[in-house]
């Protein structure tokens with residue numbers, strides 16, 4: 212259920228440009244893998260793994276391909292767990308397409324996360340990253356080299372055998388939300404809470420490593436489009452529609468200052484049973500799964 216109504220869809224038909232974004236989760240180890248982008252668009256930010264969907268490629272095939280190219284992790288298509296869609300729109304520019312970014316998690320894979328010339332892999336604590344960051348949230352300005360995950364995790368067959376951080380998963384840092392794309396601070400904590408609470412119900416997630424679902428601070432909850440989380444229990448997918456009013460301020464990322472929110476305008480986060488088809492503007496919407 213959406214609770215932010217400030218957003219209204221543009222009456223114009225806009226093209227959608229499709230991307231994928233995959234977040235590997237080691238639930239038993241209470242860990243989330245993100246890549247630090249070394250070059251190109253998004254350089255200097257942490258993000259999941261993904262890229263453009265090529266012509267004549269399905270979204271899931273693209274997700275599998277990009278994850279492998281950028282992280283070395285290999286998954287079969289059925290292991291991709293579809294979680295939701297980001298719709299990122301630059302309202303000031305009628306000609307630029309809406310970015311339609313399909314978000315997946317994976318929980319099993321083959322291979323070991325490796326650094327590529329595009330991304331370096333970093334593990335973060337899942338249970339410590341469930342709360343939306345606020346001004347007072349400590350910022351991980353730089354990630355200590357000890358958290359650089361260059362080897363160690365899974366040899367073919369899984370992550371259980373890995374011992375990448377001798378002090379255990381609780382030594383891992385909080386996700387550095389202020390070094391990510393700004394809208395990630397809204398949807399990613401929601402997604403992690405969603406995964407954690409559903410896994411907890413099944414007795415999973417690191418053998419009770421996940422603490423009870425935290426309430427986001429009031430100021431954040433009131434503005435992130437999803438105040439009423441209990442009403443969304445059981446819904447499978449999220450849709451996060453964001454209208455950027457000034458473009459992304461790439462220069463504001465460093466230091467985690469609040470000014471990094473600059474550019475993000477009205478936004479709305481819905482949890483839904485099914486991803487709708489044709490409800491959003493654009494010719495291609497959500498329907499390129501096999």
Ligand SMILES: Nc1nc2c([nH]c(=O)n2[C@H]2C[C@H](O)[C@@H](COP(=O)(O)OP(=O)(O)OP(=O)(O)O)O2)c(=O)[nH]1
Pocket residue numbers: 230231232233251252253258259260261262263264277297299310312392393394395
């Ligand atoms: N969370 C979030 N993710 C974004 C935003 N913009 C954006 O491109 N991404 C994601 C989508 C993709 O996963 C990734 C960008 O992919 P990319 O430009 O590297 O695509 P690619 O690998 O096909 O590109 P290339 O190497 O061929 O140049 O970043 C954003 O504003 N927020």
